[in-house]
Every structure is written in structure tokens, then in C-alpha cells.
Amino acid sequence: MKILHHIGEYLLMLRLVFVKPTKRKVMQKLIFKDIQDLIIGSLGIVAFLSFFVGGVVSIQTALNIENPLIPKNLVGFATRQSVILEFAPTFMSIILAGKVGSFITSSIGTMRVTEQIDALEVMGINSVNYLVFPKIISMLLLPIVINFSMFLGILGGYAATLYGGFSSSADFIEGIQLDFRPYHVIYAFIKTLVFAMVLATIPSYHGYYMKGGALEVGKAATVAFVWTSVVIILLNYFITQMLLA
Amino acid sequence: MINLNDITKSFDGLQVLKGISMTFEPGKTNLIIGQSGSGKTVLLKCLLGLHQIDGGKMHFNNQAFGNMNEEERRTLRREMGMVFQGSALFDSMTVLENVMFPMQMLTKKRESEIKRAAEEVIERVNLENANDKLPAELSGGMQKRVAIARAVVMKPKYLFCDEPNSGLDPKTAIVIDNLIREITQENNITTVINSHDMNSVMEIGDTILFLKDGIKAWEGSKELIFNTDNEAVNDFVYSSNLMKKIKKAQV
Numbered sequence: 001m002k003i004l005h006h007i008g009e010y011l012l013m014l015r016l017v018f019v020k021p022t023k024r025k026v027m028q029k030l031i032f033k034d035i036q037d038l039i040i041g042s043l044g045i046v047a048f049l050s051f052f053v054g055g056v057v058s059i060q061t062a063l064n065i066e067n068p069l070i071p072k073n074l075v076g077f078a079t080r081q082s083v084i085l086e087f088a089p090t091f092m093s094i095i096l097a098g099k100v101g102s103f104i105t106s107s108i109g110t111m112r113v114t115e116q117i118d119a120l121e122v123m124g125i126n127s128v129n130y131l132v133f134p135k136i137i138s139m140l141l142l143p144i145v146i147n148f149s150m151f152l153g154i155l156g157g158y159a160a161t162l163y164g165g166f167s168s169s170a171d172f173i174e175g176i177q178l179d180f181r182p183y184h185v186i187y188a189f190i191k192t193l194v195f196a197m198v199l200a201t202i203p204s205y206h207g208y209y210m211k212g213g214a215l216e217v218g219k220a221a222t223v224a225f226v227w228t229s230v231v232i233i234l235l236n237y238f239i240t241q242m243l244l245a
Numbered sequence: 246m247i248n249l250n251d252i253t254k255s256f257d258g259l260q261v262l263k264g265i266s267m268t269f270e271p272g273k274t275n276l277i278i279g280q281s282g283s284g285k286t287v288l289l290k291c292l293l294g295l296h297q298i299d300g301g302k303m304h305f306n307n308q309a310f311g312n313m314n315e316e317e318r319r320t321l322r323r324e325m326g327m328v329f330q331g332s333a334l335f336d337s338m339t340v341l342e343n344v345m346f347p348m349q350m351l352t353k354k355r356e357s358e359i360k361r362a363a364e365e366v367i368e369r370v371n372l373e374n375a376n377d378k379l380p381a382e383l384s385g386g387m388q389k390r391v392a393i394a395r396a397v398v399m400k401p402k403y404l405f406c407d408e409p410n411s412g413l414d415p416k417t418a419i420v421i422d423n424l425i426r427e428i429t430q431e432n433n434i435t436t437v438i439n440s441h442d443m444n445s446v447m448e449i450g451d452t453i454l455f456l457k458d459g460i461k462a463w464e465g466s467k468e469l470i471f472n473t474d475n476e477a478v479n480d481f482v483y484s485s486n487l488m489k490k491i492k493k494a495q496v
Contacts, residue, residue, distance in 0.1 A: 026349060115333035122293055123347050124322035 010205045016128040017136065017201075027134060034138035038100050039145060045099060046092060050083075050149040053091075054156030057082045062166030072167040076175020079157035081184075088149040089188040090236050093142075093195040097228035101203035102221040104135060108207030109217040117208070128208065135200040142196035143189045150188070191239045195232050202228045246271055247292065247403065247435055252301035254287055261287045263459045264301070271402075271435040274426050274449040278440055279456035280481060285439045288456070289407055292437060293327060294318060305403065323351055326396030326434075328406040328425075332388040334380040334395070340367065341376040344394045351399065366394045370424060386417035390424065397428055404429065404436040415444060422448045443488060446470060455481065 021027070061078040108131055111117050120127040154176060161167050167175075206224035210216055247269040254262040261284045269275040277285045290296040292303065294310070303310040305321055313321065334343050344363040348354060354362075367373060370390040380388055389409060396404060406425060410418035426449045429436040438445065446453060450467035455478050462477045463470075470482060483492050 023350060110336075114331055114336075115329045116335055118295060119327065119329060119333040119335075121295065122322065122325060122327040123350065124319045125350055 006205075009209060010201070013128055013132070013205055013208065014201060016126065017132045018129070020126040020129060021133070022125065022130045030130070030134035031137050034134045035141060037103065038135065038138050039141045042096060042099055042145060043148065045095070046145055046149050047152050049095060050088065050092070050152040051156035051159075053087060054079060054083055054153030055160030057087065057153070058157035058161045058172075059164055059166065062161060062164070072171040073175035073178055075161055075167045076157070076172035077178045078175075079161075079172075080154055080176040080180075083153035083157070084150050084184055084188055088146045088153055089192045089195065090232065092146060092149050093192065093199060093232050094229050096142075096145075096199055097203075097225055097232065100139075100199055101224050101228045104200070104203035105207040105210075105221040105224040106217050108204055109210045109220050110214075112208065112210055113213055113217060131208065132201065132204045135204060136197065139196040139200040140193065142199070143192045146188065146192045150185075187239075187243045190243065191236060194235055194239060198228060198231050198235065202231060246304075246306055247437070248302075248304040248307075249292075250302040250304075252288070252291060252303065253299045254284075254291055254296060255299055261459050262291070262298075265454075265456070265459075265461050266301075267454050267461065267464065269435050269437050270452065272430055272433045273436070273451035274429050275435070275437045275452040275454070276440055276446060276450045277437065277454045277456060278446060278481070279462075280441065282458075283456040284459040285441075285456055286407060289405055289437065289439045292403075293325065293405055294322060323399065324402040326399065326401035326404045328389065328392045328396050328404070328409050330408040330411055332380070332385075332392040334388060334391055336380055339377050339379055340372060340383070340391050343380070343391055344398050347395065347399050363394075363398055366398045367391075369428070370394045385412050386414075386421065389413065389421050393421070393424060393428065397432070397434075400432065401434060404434045406436070406438040406440075408439055408441070410440075410442055410445060418442065418444060419448060425449065443482060443485070446482075457481075 022030070058075050058079040062075045065072075065074060108117075111131070117127050117131070120130060158169075158172050161172050162169055203221075203224040206220045206227070207217075210220040249265055249267045249269075252262050252265040253260065265284075265288060277288060279285050287296060291298050308317075308321075310318070310321070335346065338346065341360070341363055344367055345359050348359040348362060349356075352359070364373075364376070367376060370393055372387060372390050372394070375383060375387060375391075380391065383391065393409075404425070409425060410421045413421065422445050425436060425438065428434065438449070440446070446467055448467075450470065453463075453465055453467065453470055454461060455463040455475075457477045463473060463475045465473065470478060473479065483489050
């Protein structure tokens with residue numbers, strides 16, 4: 001029953017995000033700050049992980065192709081499909097649940113503990129809109145990050161393939177162009193947008209409604225990461241079933 | 246003026262406020278005192294609208310809080326200033342930005358006007374050289390002064406302070422108490438202070454409401470509190486060794 005209480009409270013919070021908006025000028029500043037913290041601040045880790053995981057995907061694919069009848073361009077093809085369909089949108093979102101999600105929970109949770117949220121409420125400000133809305137808008141830029149991740153993942157695969165001598169440059173490039181369906185990129189962006197909403201709101205919920213002191217802020221960040229990951233994995237299944245099956 | 250009439254409030258079946266009636270007058274520093282758990286903070290949060298009362302009536306300048314619609318309540322909240330126990334300053338903003346914040350959010354004034362008004366208030370609390378500092382760079386007393394500046398920048402009709410001098414040394418505590426009293430008198434604000442500090446009672450207790458286990462056990466002023474024969478008040482007032490010695494010396 002407790003989970004129903006949390007779901008209800010989460011949905012009520014979502015309603016509050018969109019009522020009684022903060023002044024546009026103030027909101028613009030908040031959005032730019034959140035873009036800096038949540039999106040631009042994540043580019044480094046996204047680039048690093050994407051490049052090397054893309055490399056690993058291509059190496060593992062190449063090492064599992066022993067049959068001479070299988071064309072060498074399969075390495076590029078498999079790398080592209082893995083990165084575009086799953087690695088960049090889903091696993092990057094889960095990694096960001098750790099980085100961005102815990103940042104959101106701990107920053108809002110600290111404001112709760114230090115009565116800053118009460119201060120906003122006493123001033124007559126809709127604190128949910130003030131705190132959560134800019135995060136949702138900022139996270140709408142997540143597809144750009146995921147696009148960047150797709151590019152670097154495939155580039156990492158290309159570099160690892162050439163460096164390891166698993167396939168030629170021409171074969172790899174032929175592989176990444178083989179049977180390319182733009183719809184797969186659209187599918188990846190659709191699910192990224194859904195995950196972006198989850199990444200902005202579930203950690204915000206855990207920070208906003210947390211109770212206790214500094215220790216509980218850490219616990220709330222951990223719980224937020226777990227629930228964000230679970231919801232992303234479940235939604236990934238349903239979206240894939242709806243859009244690809 | 247704030248009128249409370251038979252206010253009750255419970256949490257999970259436990260009655261925390263049991264029929265509190267009181268009048269807080271403008272231009273005066275009204276203190277709510279009592280031991281921890283006596284219901285002081287709950288009463289303050291009810292006054293702020295952060296908790297909804299279960300029973301009774303609250304009137305702000307003869308307007309019944311219960312009869313107000315959402316817009317009227319929002320307007321009333323804009324007439325309230327609050328100094329939180331831990332100051333509750335926004336960490337990422339400088340002193341000037343913290344004080345400008347309520348005006349930026351709630352008024353349509355130009356940025357230059359807002360800045361000028363904020364600087365005036367910061368000067369009033371004697372912090373003119375701290376405009377560009379972050380809250381983390383300030384002492385506890387300075388943080389409290391910024392919190393007072395932020396609370397009064399909108400020229401509120403009602404000022405609420407939750408333990409404004411907790412965690413401060415006695416000298417700084419007196420500075421903060423006197424600052425609150427001066428601002429209250431200058432602007433004719435109805436100020437309600439939640440405290441358990443006897444120094445505050447002696448310095449600024451124009452009106453005192455003593456709570457015990459959620460009940461109004463006594464009402465009076467700083468002049469009367471030391472001569473009352475109310476047992477609960479005497480227990481509270483003379484609980485420290487210092488106060489016991491003062492009483493002994495008086496006898």
C-alpha cells in the first residue's frame with residue numbers, strides 16, 4: 001500500500017509542477033543553471049563511457065565472429081545497432097540516474113533539511129514549480145547528449161576495430177551504413193525523452209518529500225537512484241514492445 | 246493584529262495544540278515560550294499556514310483566515326516575513342541576491358529599484374560590506390541578520406521568527422533581539438517570536454504566551470513573568486542555575 005501512496009504523492013507533485021508558474025525571467029535563469037549542471041556537466045562522463053563501451057562492443061562482436069562466411073562488415077553493423085538501440089539511450093540514462101539523479105535528490109533534499117523549501121512556501125512561491133520545472137525543461141535536452149553518445153560510441157567501435165585489426169576501415173563503414181533505418185534513431189529519441197522525464201522527476205520527488213537530516217539526504221539519493229533505474233528498465237521494455245515489436 | 250481563538254491541532258491522533266486563544270498586537274514583540282515539545286513550532290507553522298488548524302479561528306487584521314480563498318491567502322502570505330531557526334538562506338545566492346529574491350519573485354519592480362531597496366535593508370541590519378558574500382562565508386549572527394533583512398524587505402505586516410537566537414553567543418543574541426524589536430517598532434509590524442531563551446524574554450518580551458503541553462498556561466509581559474505565582478511558568482523561568490541565583494539574590 002505504501003507504494004500506492006508514493007505513486008499518488010508523485011502524481012500530485014507532477015500536477016503542482018505546472019500550476020502557479022514562477023516569473024519567466026527568474027525561470028530562465030534557473031533553466032540555464034540546470035542545463036549547465038545537468039546537461040553540460042554530464043558531457044565528460046558520457047563521452048568517456050560512450051567511446052570505450054563502443055570499443056568493447058565492437059571487440060566482443062569481432063571476437064565472436066569466427067565463421068569466414070559471415071561478412072566483416074557485421075562488426076560495424078552490430079556496433080551501430082547496439083549503440084543506437086540500447087547502449088546510448090537506455091544505459092546512458094541509467095548511468096545518468098546515478099550522476100544527475102543523485103545530484104537532483106541531494107540538492108533538493110538539502111534545501112528541505114535546511115528549511116529553504118519552507119522559506120519559498122512562506123514567501124507564497126510554488127516551490128515545486130520553482131525547483132522541478134527547470135529540471136524537466138533542462139532534461140529535455142537529453143536527446144542531444146544521447147546523440148553525442150551514439151556518435152562517440154560508434155567512433156569508439158571504429159577506433160577499437162582498426163586498432164585491434166579486427167576489420168578494415170571500409171568494412172566497418174560499410175557495416176554502419178548497412179540496412180540503416182532512421183526509425184531506430186527516432187525510437188531511441190522517443191524513449192530518451194521519456195527517460196528524461198523520469199530522470200528529472202523521480203529524484204526530485206525523493207528530494208522534495210524527504211524527512212530527516214543530512215544522513216537521510218544520502219539515503220534518499222540512493223533510493224532515488226534505485227527507483228529511477230527500475231522505472232527506466234520497465235519503461236524501456238514497454239516502449240520497445242510498443243514501438244519495435 | 247493577529248487573533249487566535251480556540252486553536253486546536255492534532256497529528257496522528259495526538260493533540261498538540263489544545264484550544265489556544267491569544268492576541269498578538271502590532272508594534273510589539275510577541276513571544277511564544279515553553280519547553281521543547283510544548284507546541285510552539287506547531288503554533289508558529291499554523292500561523293504561517295504551513296500546517297492547517299483542526300479547529301478554532303485565526304484572524305489577521307480582522308480577516309478570518311478560514312474564510313479566505315486561495316488568492317487571498319497568497320496575498321496574506323506576501324504580507325508575512327519569516328526568520329527560520331537555521332536562517333534558511335539560499336546557499337547558491339549572495340547576501341544581496343538572497344535579500345532581493347522575494348521582490349524579484351513577487352513584485353513587478355525594476356531590477357534597479359529592487360537592488361536599491363535590498364541595499365537599504367542590508368544597511369539597516371548593518372551588513373553593508375557583505376553584499377557579495379555567500380551565506381557559507383558568514384557567521385551565524387550575520388546569517389540571522391541576512392535572514393531578517395530578507396524577511397522585512399517586502400515590508401511585511403507580520404513577522405515570524407523561529408528561535409532567532411539559537412546557536413548564537415549571548416552578546417550576538419541580544420543584538421539580534423534588539424534588531425527585531427527596533428524593526429518591529431519602526432514599521433509597526435506584528436511580530437511573533439518563538440523562543441525558549443530567557444534573555445529574549447527579559448529583553449523584548451512585550452507580550453508573552455507560555456505554552457505547556459499544548460495548553461496556554463500563562464499570558465503576560467516581561468515585567469509580570471518574574472512575579473507570577475504560576476507554578477509552570479516559575480518552573481520554566483527558574484530552571485537554570487543563573488535564574489535561581491537571581492531569584493535568591495532578589496529574596
